[in-house]
Amino acid sequence: xxxxxxxxxxxxxxxxxxxxxxxxxxxxxxxxxxxxxxxxxxxxxxxxxxxxxxxxxxxxxxxxxxxxxxxxxxxxxxxxxxxxxxxxxxxxxxxxxxxxxxxxxxxxxxxxxxxxxxxxxxxxxxxxxxxxxxxxxxxx
Amino acid sequence: xxxxxxxxxxxxxxxxxxxxxxxxxxxxxxxxxxxxxxxxxxxxxxxxxxxxxxxxxxxxxxxxxxxxxxxxxxxxxx
Numbered sequence: 001x002x003x004x005x006x007x008x009x010x011x012x013x014x015x016x017x018x019x020x021x022x023x024x025x026x027x028x029x030x031x032x033x034x035x036x037x038x039x040x041x042x043x044x045x046x047x048x049x050x051x052x053x054x055x056x057x058x059x060x061x062x063x064x065x066x067x068x069x070x071x072x073x074x075x076x077x078x079x080x081x082x083x084x085x086x087x088x089x090x091x092x093x094x095x096x097x098x099x100x101x102x103x104x105x106x107x108x109x110x111x112x113x114x115x116x117x118x119x120x121x122x123x124x125x126x127x128x129x130x131x132x133x134x135x136x137x138x139x140x
Numbered sequence: 141x142x143x144x145x146x147x148x149x150x151x152x153x154x155x156x157x158x159x160x161x162x163x164x165x166x167x168x169x170x171x172x173x174x175x176x177x178x179x180x181x182x183x184x185x186x187x188x189x190x191x192x193x194x195x196x197x198x199x200x201x202x203x204x205x206x207x208x209x210x211x212x213x214x215x216x217x218x
Contacts, residue, residue, distance in 0.1 A: 020195050021188060021191050021192040021195050022192035022193075022195045022196050023195060023199070037206050039209070040206045050201060050202060051199060051200070051201065052199075052200045052203075053195075053198055053199060053200065054198070054200060054206065060209065070178075070179075070181045071178055071179050072179045072180065072181055073181075075179070090194070090195065090198045091198065092194060092197050092198040093198075093200070093204055093206070093207070096205075096207070097207050097208075098207070099206075099207050102191065102194050102195075102198070104187060104190065104191055105191035105194070105195075118191070118195075120181065120183055120187055120188070120191065122181070124183065124187050129190050129191055129193075129194040130194065133207070133209070134209060134210040135207040135208060135209060135210055136207075136208040136209060136210045
């Protein structure tokens, strides 16, 4: 399935019924995008304003990324066609100018229902959980 | 946990439509074949552990400055 990632889901609220692996207790999130921080966005835990994940359109780091979304997840998310889905990768900040993104377990969100899931792609073996994000050399 | 003894070539069936077969035993390596409908995801445990560990590293407890991206091959409007 081929997908695109816009700045933010309209309405901004996202529900992840199965949570994020390791954080199953958090199911409600706000997807927030600050134009100055594009193409990054924030997935903030709705019940806890201080907890969030940084997410990004994975195709920015890897234009030929081809995640294979398992059929069970396509059904779980009620995706009728690829355009129904928003795709994000979770970013790990590892230093002032060092970041990686998780290409094995992207977030797939149904843009109509705002229901999402951290999906383990069927071709996870082809990708890294710590794919380096191409950051610019340190500037001001 | 249910524990079953199986010999090489023997199987177990889960929920009537998932068959797990011991293909071969070589020293401490067991080759396992899984026959399951395509709707049933099958992954090594390590993939879950790896993603969970990465999620724990990625969780932000406070806002931090985000890095600037290098020029990317993909151009977007705006």
